[in-house]
Amino acid sequence: MKITDLKCAVIGGSPVVRVTTDEGIDGLGQAEWAKPHLKPHVLYYRDYIIGQDPTDVERVVSRIRRLGSFKPWGSAVSAIEVALWDIAGKAAGLPVYKLLGGKVRDRVRVYNGGVRFPMEGQSPDHYAENMARMKESPEGFSIIKQGIAFHSEMADTVPDFYYGEAQPGVRFMQGGLMTERGLAHVVACIEAMKGALGDEVGLALDCGPGFTAPDAIRLAKAVEPLNVMWLEDMLSGDYTPYVQPELYREVTSSTSTPIHTGEQIYLRQNFQGLIEQRAVNIIGPDPLDVGGIAETKWIAEYADLHGILIAPHGVADGLIGLAAHVHLAATLPRNFIALEYPAAKPEWWRDIIEGLPDPIVRDSFIEVWDTPGLGIRFNTAEAKKRLAEQDRGFFD
Numbered sequence: 001m002k003i004t005d006l007k008c009a010v011i012g013g014s015p016v017v018r019v020t021t022d023e024g025i026d027g028l029g030q031a032e033w034a035k036p037h038l039k040p041h042v043l044y045y046r047d048y049i050i051g052q053d054p055t056d057v058e059r060v061v062s063r064i065r066r067l068g069s070f071k072p073w074g075s076a077v078s079a080i081e082v083a084l085w086d087i088a089g090k091a092a093g094l095p096v097y098k099l100l101g102g103k104v105r106d107r108v109r110v111y112n113g114g115v116r117f118p119m120e121g122q123s124p125d126h127y128a129e130n131m132a133r134m135k136e137s138p139e140g141f142s143i144i145k146q147g148i149a150f151h152s153e154m155a156d157t158v159p160d161f162y163y164g165e166a167q168p169g170v171r172f173m174q175g176g177l178m179t180e181r182g183l184a185h186v187v188a189c190i191e192a193m194k195g196a197l198g199d200e201v202g203l204a205l206d207c208g209p210g211f212t213a214p215d216a217i218r219l220a221k222a223v224e225p226l227n228v229m230w231l232e233d234m235l236s237g238d239y240t241p242y243v244q245p246e247l248y249r250e251v252t253s254s255t256s257t258p259i260h261t262g263e264q265i266y267l268r269q270n271f272q273g274l275i276e277q278r279a280v281n282i283i284g285p286d287p288l289d290v291g292g293i294a295e296t297k298w299i300a301e302y303a304d305l306h307g308i309l310i311a312p313h314g315v316a317d318g319l320i321g322l323a324a325h326v327h328l329a330a331t332l333p334r335n336f337i338a339l340e341y342p343a344a345k346p347e348w349w350r351d352i353i354e355g356l357p358d359p360i361v362r363d364s365f366i367e368v369w370d371t372p373g374l375g376i377r378f379n380t381a382e383a384k385k386r387l388a389e390q391d392r393g394f395f396d
């Protein structure tokens, strides 16, 4: 089998990848809906993979892997890798999880990082009310993650929150030493959310990046009695093109609160320091940023060897991304906690993708399906209505 084309269309903001072959089998991949600008980056790889056998996934990906980088520049390689697994599975008549070594579990746990309701404000009561609404959402999530501190509007809107210079309107640029008042506000909001959740639903917190190490230690120690699931990306993380294992190790070794990072990291080599130094308790690679399904599997296994847990990031990976997550998570070792559920955004994605369970999530779990490849397909009649003029030939 040979690859005949690599196509990319931006559908609902997401760059969607379609790899076609000379045997009529095609494969799908998807990058985050926040990254429509990646379309030319995806197509850049076209000439590197045309004519290759897509079922030799590793050989094809090895031709392009070095030409990617940290978030968002690992997404194109990752989405192509996913599309190759889709083809390999269809060609073999097997679901992707079988090609990865087979299932460890029949259903995978998901956590809520993206089913949201508008926040009325930034007070502890607002956080508690919002959390109570999320607790009632029909997916029955057993873990909910909320953005706080520098991963929220607190830095912009809570007076005297920190000593840094506010930069409103710039994505996650805030950061610096927090005031006593600012840190107390964060702790009060976490206590209020825990009050709403009780011990029935786990609370995870996306915190930065932007914390200094002393504040990260102070926050982690302050919330120790609350048994939060994890504190994510306090020092570096989302859209930070480097890793700080030594600094993370200082924080992690100072507290019993689990520390988490890794959604922006590209490739296994860049997880090596975090894992070998046991610099965090939980890693959160995003399969659609880190280099794909096999890359995440390798990192998860290596983390497990070192007693480190994994909760893959995925909030914006869309429904094709969801399929990749589910096949991957079915095969991960027991250090797997839960994957971040990529809800359909916009909701009409549910009308254009077929093959997923309905409802997708029941009691915080997704049943792993058995159809070949990723086991999903476009309803092309519906999907064509969502194509921009320049992408009209995407399904040809």
Ligand SMILES: [Mg+2]
Binding pocket: 206, 232, 233, 238, 263
């Ligand atoms: Mg995050």
